[in-house]
Amino acid sequence: MSICQPRIEERQIDVAIIGDGNSRVAIDPSLVEQAIVNLLDNAIKYSDNAGRIEIDVNSGDSELVISVKDNGIGISNDHLPRLFERFYRVDQARSRALGGTGLGLSIVKHILQAHGGRVSVESLPGIGSTFRIHLPNNGV
Ligand code: ATP
Numbered sequence: 465m466s467i468c469q470p471r472i473e474e475r476q477i478d479v480a481i482i483g484d485g486n487s488r489v490a491i492d493p494s495l496v497e498q499a500i501v502n503l504l505d506n507a508i509k510y511s512d513n514a515g516r517i518e519i520d521v522n523s524g525d526s527e528l529v530i531s532v533k534d535n536g537i538g539i540s541n542d543h544l545p546r547l548f549e550r551f552y553r554v555d556q557a558r559s560r561a562l563g564g565t566g567l568g569l570s571i572v573k574h575i576l577q578a579h580g581g582r583v584s585v586e587s588l589p590g591i592g593s594t595f596r597i598h599l600p601n602n603g604v
Pocket residue numbers: 502506507510534536537538539547552553554555559563564565566567568569570593
């Protein structure tokens with residue numbers, strides 16, 4: 465959150481961190497931080513000013529799930545299968561104007577693969593998106 469703070473303030477977005485912080489999984493902290501920052505950066509970019517973002521941490525028996533939920537522009541179903549490909553952008557013109565290269569989500573995918581985990585997405589146009597990173601609970 466502190467990495468994205470200047471843009472959060474500029475856009476007057478309300479970011480809440482909820483959920484429990486008690487689980488322990490073995491991770492590369494700088495890589496997982498980069499994955500979460502990429503998701504948070506997207507949530508800010510593809511939200512209206514004064515939007516709301518929730519970062520939720522949930523530990524289950526087999527995995528730790530960190531979700532980043534926004535109430536921004538959303539993504540229609542037909543784009544979801546290709547979303548994590550390098551350079552894939554839903555709206556070329558809009559993403560270019562926002563300074564995107566289309567690499568963020570493919571980096572997130574590779575970081576999660578390196579952890580034996582995965583990234584998932586649920587989204588509705590006009591309602592918002594939830595991206596989740598799933599980290600296997602390796603009993604640390
Ligand atoms: P970069 O991350 O390299 O700066 P980018 O943000 O355009 O560029 P990705 O992070 O890979 O690229 O995202 C790919 C595309 O998915 C984006 O261009 C955008 O169209 C869509 N997208 C990603 N996250 C969201 C979101 N939270 N809400 C709506 N659309 C999103």
